[in-house]
Amino acid sequence: MKISMERATLLRAVAQAQSVVERRNTIPILANVLIEAEGDTVSFRATDLDIEVLDRANAQVEKAGGTTVSAVTLHEIVRKLPDGALVVLASDEAAGRLTVSAGRSNFSLATLPKEDFPVMASSEYGTNFKARADVLRRLFDKSKFAISTEETRYYLNGVYMHVSDSEDGRVLRCVATDGHRLARIDAALPAGAEEMPGVIVPRKTVGELRKLLDDDEMEIAVSVSETKVRFATPDITLTSKVIDGTFPDYTRVIPQGNSRKLEVDASDFAKAVDRVATVSSERSRAVKMQLDEDRLVLSVNAPDSGNAEEELAVAYGDERLEIGFNAKYLLEIASQVDRENAVFLFNSSGDPTLMREGSDTSAVYVVMPMRV
Amino acid sequence: MTVFEDGSRCPGCGRPRIVRHAELFDLSIAHMDCDAFYASVEKRDTPELADKPVIIGGGRRGVVSTACYVARIRGVRSAMPMFKALQLCPDAVVVKPRMEVYVQVSRAIRAMMEELTPAIEPLSLDEAFIDLTGTARLHGAPPAVMLARLTRRMQDELGVTGSIGLSHNKFLAKIASDLDKPRGFAVIGKGETEAFLRPKPVRLIWGVGAAGQEALERAGIRTFDDLRRWERRDLAHRFGSMGDRLWHLARGEDHRRVTRNAPVKSISNETTFHEDTGDADILDGHLWRLAEKVADRAKAKGKAGRIVTLKLRRADFRIVTRRATLPDATQIADRIYRSARALFDQLGAPGPFRLIGVGISELVPAEQADRAGDLLDPGAEARARAERATDAIRARFGENAILKGRALR
Numbered sequence: 001m002k003i004s005m006e007r008a009t010l011l012r013a014v015a016q017a018q019s020v021v022e023r024r025n026t027i028p029i030l031a032n033v034l035i036e037a038e039g040d041t042v043s044f045r046a047t048d049l050d051i052e053v054l055d056r057a058n059a060q061v062e063k064a065g066g067t068t069v070s071a072v073t074l075h076e077i078v079r080k081l082p083d084g085a086l087v088v089l090a091s092d093e094a095a096g097r098l099t100v101s102a103g104r105s106n107f108s109l110a111t112l113p114k115e116d117f118p119v120m121a122s123s124e125y126g127t128n129f130k131a132r133a134d135v136l137r138r139l140f141d142k143s144k145f146a147i148s149t150e151e152t153r154y155y156l157n158g159v160y161m162h163v164s165d166s167e168d169g170r171v172l173r174c175v176a177t178d179g180h181r182l183a184r185i186d187a188a189l190p191a192g193a194e195e196m197p198g199v200i201v202p203r204k205t206v207g208e209l210r211k212l213l214d215d216d217e218m219e220i221a222v223s224v225s226e227t228k229v230r231f232a233t234p235d236i237t238l239t240s241k242v243i244d245g246t247f248p249d250y251t252r253v254i255p256q257g258n259s260r261k262l263e264v265d266a267s268d269f270a271k272a273v274d275r276v277a278t279v280s281s282e283r284s285r286a287v288k289m290q291l292d293e294d295r296l297v298l299s300v301n302a303p304d305s306g307n308a309e310e311e312l313a314v315a316y317g318d319e320r321l322e323i324g325f326n327a328k329y330l331l332e333i334a335s336q337v338d339r340e341n342a343v344f345l346f347n348s349s350g351d352p353t354l355m356r357e358g359s360d361t362s363a364v365y366v367v368m369p370m371r372v
Numbered sequence: 373m374t375v376f377e378d379g380s381r382c383p384g385c386g387r388p389r390i391v392r393h394a395e396l397f398d399l400s401i402a403h404m405d406c407d408a409f410y411a412s413v414e415k416r417d418t419p420e421l422a423d424k425p426v427i428i429g430g431g432r433r434g435v436v437s438t439a440c441y442v443a444r445i446r447g448v449r450s451a452m453p454m455f456k457a458l459q460l461c462p463d464a465v466v467v468k469p470r471m472e473v474y475v476q477v478s479r480a481i482r483a484m485m486e487e488l489t490p491a492i493e494p495l496s497l498d499e500a501f502i503d504l505t506g507t508a509r510l511h512g513a514p515p516a517v518m519l520a521r522l523t524r525r526m527q528d529e530l531g532v533t534g535s536i537g538l539s540h541n542k543f544l545a546k547i548a549s550d551l552d553k554p555r556g557f558a559v560i561g562k563g564e565t566e567a568f569l570r571p572k573p574v575r576l577i578w579g580v581g582a583a584g585q586e587a588l589e590r591a592g593i594r595t596f597d598d599l600r601r602w603e604r605r606d607l608a609h610r611f612g613s614m615g616d617r618l619w620h621l622a623r624g625e626d627h628r629r630v631t632r633n634a635p636v637k638s639i640s641n642e643t644t645f646h647e648d649t650g651d652a653d654i655l656d657g658h659l660w661r662l663a664e665k666v667a668d669r670a671k672a673k674g675k676a677g678r679i680v681t682l683k684l685r686r687a688d689f690r691i692v693t694r695r696a697t698l699p700d701a702t703q704i705a706d707r708i709y710r711s712a713r714a715l716f717d718q719l720g721a722p723g724p725f726r727l728i729g730v731g732i733s734e735l736v737p738a739e740q741a742d743r744a745g746d747l748l749d750p751g752a753e754a755r756a757r758a759e760r761a762t763d764a765i766r767a768r769f770g771e772n773a774i775l776k777g778r779a780l781r
């Protein structure tokens with residue numbers, strides 16, 4: 001194999017590959033990226049056995065062929081090459097080496113045979129649809145903060161993507177929860193997604209997917225089977241196993257009858273929470289919200305380090321309420337609000353609280369209060 | 373006290389054991405570690421055992437708790453399975469531990485140390501840190517001399533021997549006490565700290581076990597020299613809160629004080645079975661009882677833990693541990709049990725097992741625990757309330773006034 005390509009194109013392709021590669025792994029070839037050249041394209045493939053990313057780019061292919069080489073090392077080299085450099089990759093199968101040259105820099109890297117590279121078993125994708133990048137970005141960006149990191153609840157270690165009924169008809173819905181907060185985000189159901197099986201997209205896949213979604217108008221091809229999910233742009237294909245587990249019935253978690261309504265400027269609210277939480281050094285800092293007519297007092301009382309209080313003008317017309325929350329959870333849900341006021345709906349100080357943006361029910365958050 | 377410049381024997385007593393060190397009279401932080409403590413006590417009380425290999429431990433199925441130096445020559449070590457110890461040393465006399473006696477002797481040693489300084493930090497029955505800083509005028513002799521007298525008194529009055537490590541901090545004192553065992557007196561001065569540590573393996577650091585060693589090794593760190601090459605920031609980045617401590621230790625620095633009440637870092641309980649078992653029901657019963665014991669101790673101390681650990685020893689003696697980090701610290705038996713049970717269910721390593729243990733760590737004050745409910749487990753709050761009610765009933769009517777059915781399995 002011998003190819004030459006522009007540094008920036010190569011860097012983008014290799015960067016995607018090396019982020020999938022697991023840093024600590026016991027199977028040497030999993031640290032490598034599979035490079036294959038044919039016609040006028042070169043493809044880069046990397047996997048951790050759960051996720052596979054395939055990135056195609058145009059290149060001048062002098063000699064077709066393929067090899068595998070350490071993804072991290074190749075990425076580091078390409079990253080350090082000067083901008084605009086023309087990079088030549090040439091493999092010497094007999095010697096088991098790949099030479100990387102650009103200008104006066106020459107590198108010779110150890111390779112492993114491409115035949116040993118594990119290729120993810122193909123799957124029958126029963127559901128195929130297209131969705132705009134900005135739509136997917138909203139679905140996953142707004143839900144991923146609630147993904148659980150508890151390994152004993154592995155079925156919560158991802159975003160549950162499924163089709164559901166809502167007030168506005170059938171929707172494509174993403175839900176994530178860790179048992180303390182929950183995010184439920186809806187988008188219009190794309191044509192072709194009607195029969196999609198519900199799948200739990202793992203946290204790492206959500207992170208990798210995000211890199212495909214920067215261009216708002218890009219159409220992303222989504223394919224779903226019972227065991228795998230695939231997201232593809234014209235250049236990049238991300239394939240991932242889904243979490244083999246049952247996502248709990250989240251619908252009974254979302255409070256229906258909460259009637260005490262608070263409306264507050266989300267950004268002012270988040271800043272105030274952040275300020276008062278400063279005095280506490282505990283890992284889970286509790287913030288107390290005291291609600292009176294059109295008045296909200298946020299306070300933190302940390303016996304060892306101090307206390308803080310801040311008052312906010314809000315819209316609240318119900319009876320007096322005192323309720324505590326983990327400051328981090330409040331900040332995270334408040335920062336999801338990007339257009340309108342945050343609307344909180346409370347029941348009592350012991351019951352889950354609901355938060356949404358204005359009257360928009362396509363993004364709903366639930367947070368469990370905390371004893372203060 | 374006798375200070376003398378040359379000679380190979382002490383002019384006072386004529387013994388050949390002499391400690392020389394340029395900083396000998398300037399150092400004041402010591403670690404005292406008894407030599408084969410339980411075995412020494414047994415030999416003292418049963419003089420016929422004096423030259424026999426003696427192993428302290430419980431029964432054939434247990435492990436060696438202490439081996440005397442005669443048995444150690446044959447390769448017997450602490451924590452070794454008893455059957456293996458007996459293979460190495462078939463003529464060993466196995467003695468069941470008599471904890472009450474050891475506690476008594478330990479108290480007597482503690483009393484002797486108390487006469488020297490109130491700054492004592494016992495680590496177990498047979499070892500303690502002693503800080504003698506600023507006591508030279510009071511005692512009319514520097515710390516080194518008082519420590520030598522302490523071990524002599526232990527030998528004369530109690531019939532047990534100990535080894536002293538003397539240095540300028542706890543970390544080095546603990547390493548030093550191990551250098552010259554038994555009946556040792558080793559000194560690590562400020563001047564030689566760096567040269568002493570550089571080639572030593574990092575496993576010398578107290579608290580760096582097999583897993584810690586592996587993590588360090590993955591980072592290419594085997595010796596203190598390797599560790600010294602790391603930037604402070606990089607260590608903190610890679611090893612988190614431990615990183616900063618490693619950076620200091622690499623330089624022989626340890627600013628921890630000798631304090632009587634070292635903070636409790638974890639609470640755990642374990643059970644060794646009479647017969648190996650893989651029976652999920654039996655194990656589940658043990659899990660519950662252990663979780664309850666751990667919770668009881670946590671409640672008594674006013675502590676709660678963020679990490680739940682499950683420990684199992686397989687029939688082939690391999691130890692399996694799994695840990696789960698909780699979003700909210702707990703002292704509730706029900707939560708500890710459920711986390712441990714989930715870890716057990718995910719183990720994928722079937723039994724039989726010979727030991728099971730449950731613990732909590734990353735402790736916080738109880739007020740910071742169990743404050744958040746669980747959206748997905750609305751019953752958790754009710755079960756926690758039931759547990760508090762159970763605690764109240766037991767406090768009034770006794771331990772067995774009320775039990776869970778699961779505790780009976």
